[in-house]
Amino acid sequence: MEIKVPHEVSVQALIGLGPVFLSYVISFLYVGIYWNNHHHLLQSVKVIDGSVLWANLFLLFWLSLIPFASGWMGENKFEGLTVTVYGVVLLGAALGYYVLTMSLLKRHREDSVIHIALGNTLKEHVSLFVYVMGLVGSFWFPRLAFALFSMVALMWLYPDKRIEKHYSDIERSSKGA
Amino acid sequence: MEIKVPHEVSVQALIGLGPVFLSYVISFLYVGIYWNNHHHLLQSVKVIDGSVLWANLFLLFWLSLIPFASGWMGENKFEGLTVTVYGVVLLGAALGYYVLTMSLLKRHREDSVIHIALGNTLKEHVSLFVYVMGLVGSFWFPRLAFALFSMVALMWLYPDKRIEKHYSDIERSSKGA
Amino acid sequence: MEIKVPHEVSVQALIGLGPVFLSYVISFLYVGIYWNNHHHLLQSVKVIDGSVLWANLFLLFWLSLIPFASGWMGENKFEGLTVTVYGVVLLGAALGYYVLTMSLLKRHREDSVIHIALGNTLKEHVSLFVYVMGLVGSFWFPRLAFALFSMVALMWLYPDKRIEKHYSDIERSSKGA
Amino acid sequence: MEIKVPHEVSVQALIGLGPVFLSYVISFLYVGIYWNNHHHLLQSVKVIDGSVLWANLFLLFWLSLIPFASGWMGENKFEGLTVTVYGVVLLGAALGYYVLTMSLLKRHREDSVIHIALGNTLKEHVSLFVYVMGLVGSFWFPRLAFALFSMVALMWLYPDKRIEKHYSDIERSSKGA
Numbered sequence: 001m002e003i004k005v006p007h008e009v010s011v012q013a014l015i016g017l018g019p020v021f022l023s024y025v026i027s028f029l030y031v032g033i034y035w036n037n038h039h040h041l042l043q044s045v046k047v048i049d050g051s052v053l054w055a056n057l058f059l060l061f062w063l064s065l066i067p068f069a070s071g072w073m074g075e076n077k078f079e080g081l082t083v084t085v086y087g088v089v090l091l092g093a094a095l096g097y098y099v100l101t102m103s104l105l106k107r108h109r110e111d112s113v114i115h116i117a118l119g120n121t122l123k124e125h126v127s128l129f130v131y132v133m134g135l136v137g138s139f140w141f142p143r144l145a146f147a148l149f150s151m152v153a154l155m156w157l158y159p160d161k162r163i164e165k166h167y168s169d170i171e172r173s174s175k176g177a
Numbered sequence: 178m179e180i181k182v183p184h185e186v187s188v189q190a191l192i193g194l195g196p197v198f199l200s201y202v203i204s205f206l207y208v209g210i211y212w213n214n215h216h217h218l219l220q221s222v223k224v225i226d227g228s229v230l231w232a233n234l235f236l237l238f239w240l241s242l243i244p245f246a247s248g249w250m251g252e253n254k255f256e257g258l259t260v261t262v263y264g265v266v267l268l269g270a271a272l273g274y275y276v277l278t279m280s281l282l283k284r285h286r287e288d289s290v291i292h293i294a295l296g297n298t299l300k301e302h303v304s305l306f307v308y309v310m311g312l313v314g315s316f317w318f319p320r321l322a323f324a325l326f327s328m329v330a331l332m333w334l335y336p337d338k339r340i341e342k343h344y345s346d347i348e349r350s351s352k353g354a
Numbered sequence: 355m356e357i358k359v360p361h362e363v364s365v366q367a368l369i370g371l372g373p374v375f376l377s378y379v380i381s382f383l384y385v386g387i388y389w390n391n392h393h394h395l396l397q398s399v400k401v402i403d404g405s406v407l408w409a410n411l412f413l414l415f416w417l418s419l420i421p422f423a424s425g426w427m428g429e430n431k432f433e434g435l436t437v438t439v440y441g442v443v444l445l446g447a448a449l450g451y452y453v454l455t456m457s458l459l460k461r462h463r464e465d466s467v468i469h470i471a472l473g474n475t476l477k478e479h480v481s482l483f484v485y486v487m488g489l490v491g492s493f494w495f496p497r498l499a500f501a502l503f504s505m506v507a508l509m510w511l512y513p514d515k516r517i518e519k520h521y522s523d524i525e526r527s528s529k530g531a
Numbered sequence: 532m533e534i535k536v537p538h539e540v541s542v543q544a545l546i547g548l549g550p551v552f553l554s555y556v557i558s559f560l561y562v563g564i565y566w567n568n569h570h571h572l573l574q575s576v577k578v579i580d581g582s583v584l585w586a587n588l589f590l591l592f593w594l595s596l597i598p599f600a601s602g603w604m605g606e607n608k609f610e611g612l613t614v615t616v617y618g619v620v621l622l623g624a625a626l627g628y629y630v631l632t633m634s635l636l637k638r639h640r641e642d643s644v645i646h647i648a649l650g651n652t653l654k655e656h657v658s659l660f661v662y663v664m665g666l667v668g669s670f671w672f673p674r675l676a677f678a679l680f681s682m683v684a685l686m687w688l689y690p691d692k693r694i695e696k697h698y699s700d701i702e703r704s705s706k707g708a
Contacts, residue, residue: 005425009433032411057209071182079186234563248536359602363610386588
């Protein structure tokens with residue numbers, strides 16, 4: 001993911017980068033959040049099999065398309081079709097993450113760390129719902145659709161109380177307090 | 178590996194990306210599968226020496242050429258020569274993986290984890306055979322050759338029962354069940 | 355981060371790369387130092403929560419803009435506006451690192467490794483001060499401002515006695531000496 | 532490091548990539564060998580301080596210039612000046628590796644793993660000697676100089692008996708044989 005260096009040196013050239021920069025910021029958040037969650041998800045995993053491999057590749061595939069979709073959207077100032085394509089990529093990534101989570105849950109016991117940490121999938125369902133709404137809306141109100149997609153990213157930045165609590169418990173018990 | 182952003186915003190521009198996208202998908206699968214298998218392969222390794230280093234560099238070299246070969250093929254709509262070059266790169270990577278596997282097997286005892294996991298090399302041999310067939314066919318039927326190469330990628334996505342079984346055993350024994 | 359290959363082969367073409375090369379060197383140092391410090395910082399961490407995730411993404415965001423800002427500045431021979439933008443990116447990264455450090459300190463006990471290693475934040479405060487001064491000065495004396503930014507990078511390359519001492523202690527005690 | 536996709540589809544276009552491909556192969560070997568050795572070097576390290584950080588950044592800096600130097604050389608068919616610059620980059624990387632090794636040796640006890648593994652620095656000295664000779668020769672015989680640089684890469688691919696032996700010993704003792 002990169003922003004192309006403008007040839008000119010002027011405040012106007014910088015302002016002209018606005019849409020590119022905005023789509024860069026949101027896409028950076030998405031990739032950062034997925035990277036972080038993906039890392040945590042696979043860290044607590046003990047069993048990997050074919051369907052987990054499939055789901056993982058599927059997720060990474062959509063994530064790998066974010067720079068393309070983001071660049072096309074930013075360079076064309078959020079024109080309708082580009083926001084639709086961006087939404088399709090985000091929806092694909094969300095589905096990939098969802099399928100990966102489900103594959104992992106199915107292969108671990110009910111009392112495993114991963115079951116406790118991922119028991120509540122409210123955020124995942126809200127995200128999928130907003131993506132579909134944004135996709136439909138992107139034909140008429142592309143900028144509103146992009147605003148919806150941005151709100152999903154911000155929602156995922158909120159601290160997840162369940163996982164936090166879990167980590168604190170480990171910390172406390174490992175210190176014998 | 179990346180898809181160049183089109184200048185235009187139109188459904189036609191997206192459709193025009195079709196061949197580029199198709200070669201991107203298959204190349205993504207190849208790199209993902211190799212990356213995954215390579216990771217697993219080296220994880221169970223205890224002894225590394227000069228010939229393993231050689232074989233590893235040889236494999237990574239061919240993998241590093243996939244973006245080039247894939248891009249050239251996609252941008253030229255699967256013209257004969259480009260599919261041939263793509264097949265040569267895939268064959269090179271497959272040979273590198275084969276040599277790496279053999280080097281590792283030679284340096285580990287018969288009852289080591291790596292011997293059990295890699296005892297059966299049917300998939301490897303089928304892949305090499307299809308690559309050679311595809312290469313020969315690419316002069317006359319490049320699209321058919323590409324279809325064959327794609328089928329090899331899909332074949333590797335099938336869960337490998339042997340390794341799965343092995344991992345389940347570890348899981349079970351480590352939980353004392 | 356990369357330097358574009360010149361079309362011509364001549365000593366003049368190489369000399370013409372001077373400003374690009376200089377900004378590449380300093381940016382390389384910045385990214386290298388942050389990468390190193392970031393790695394050490396997160397290695398001694400036991401508790402991660404939402405605000406640490408936020409601060410981490412915020413830091414990585416500004417670091418990801420260094421190639422853009424550095425390239426623009428180098429290709430335009432340190433023109434005023436480009437140095438200002440470069441300074442904003444460095445300041446953003448420094449703030450991100452500062453917030454990340456503070457988040458981590460708040461979540462660990464007073465006697466934890468991370469508190470001992472990061473107790474003294476003199477360098478951090480000097481850096482922030484120089485960035486702000488450089489930013490103000492960049493409108494009138496962009497080259498002087500860049501020189502100030504370079505001095506901050508060099509300051510961070512100085513061995514940090516506190517951490518060194520700490521590591522030596524671990525080494526010594528683990529060897530029973 | 533990448534090879535630019537040619538616009539044309541023809542055997543001539545492929546042959547025209549010859550010099551680019553050759554410089555890509557040798558540069559790939561260099562980066563691969565350094566990456567491998569660097570990884571092994573830092574793995575057996577217990578103490579890191581300021582001068583190790585310096586040396587490490589210095590080495591990575593020169594390695595980061597290899598794609599630039601390699602691309603310039605390949606696209607200009609090994610013209611004199613481009614081979615000289617390539618040699619300067621290789622010499623810089625070799626010096627960085629040498630300084631890093633020396634910093635690490637100085638900070639570890641005489642009987643540590645790293646002292647045993649790196650006791651003999653013949654290869655390092657031969658490499659430095661050949662780089663200097665190649666650099667001088669590159670003004671008159673650039674292709675001969677490139678051949679010398681390539682031979683250094685091949686020399687490093689030879690199995691290093693000392694390290695191999697060491698690893699086998701660990702393996703054997705850990706298996707109780």
